[in-house]
Amino acid sequence: MVERLKPEDRAAGLSQLTEWHLCSGREAIQKSFKFQDFTEAFAFMTRVALIAEKMDHHPEWSNVYRTVDITLATHDVGGISVLDLKLAAEIDRIAQHR
Numbered sequence: 001m002v003e004r005l006k007p008e009d010r011a012a013g014l015s016q017l018t019e020w021h022l023c024s025g026r027e028a029i030q031k032s033f034k035f036q037d038f039t040e041a042f043a044f045m046t047r048v049a050l051i052a053e054k055m056d057h058h059p060e061w062s063n064v065y066r067t068v069d070i071t072l073a074t075h076d077v078g079g080i081s082v083l084d085l086k087l088a089a090e091i092d093r094i095a096q097h098r
């Protein structure tokens with residue numbers, strides 16, 4: 001079972017990511033993505049969904065037109081684990097190759 005990260009490890013991991021923020025009032029990280037249009041946003045979500053399923057680690061997200069808001073947390077440990085940092089990095093990689 002994956003472990004909940006200690007604050008210092010969490011901060012170190014976050015500093016390696018671009019524009020992911022700690023949520024206020026909840027141990028989770030979040031980032032907002034904006035695309036050219038709905039089709040681009042949904043194509044991105046489809047790619048992320050396939051990676052998430054492969055990792056067995058799933059985002060909380062919402063989509064409004066061309067914006068996708070993503071929150072990552074590890075429900076099994078009630079906080080942030082290395083899986084959230086890995087998925088965030090994968091999501092950024094996907095967003096860059098659009």
Ligand SMILES: C[C@H](O)[C@H](O)[C@H]1CNC2=NC(N)=NC(=O)C2=N1
Pocket residue numbers: 056057058059072073074075076077
């Ligand atoms: C049984 C299964 O491995 C777990 O329920 C997985 C599935 N996807 C998950 N996704 C996220 N974000 N957190 C989890 O704790 C989690 N657990």
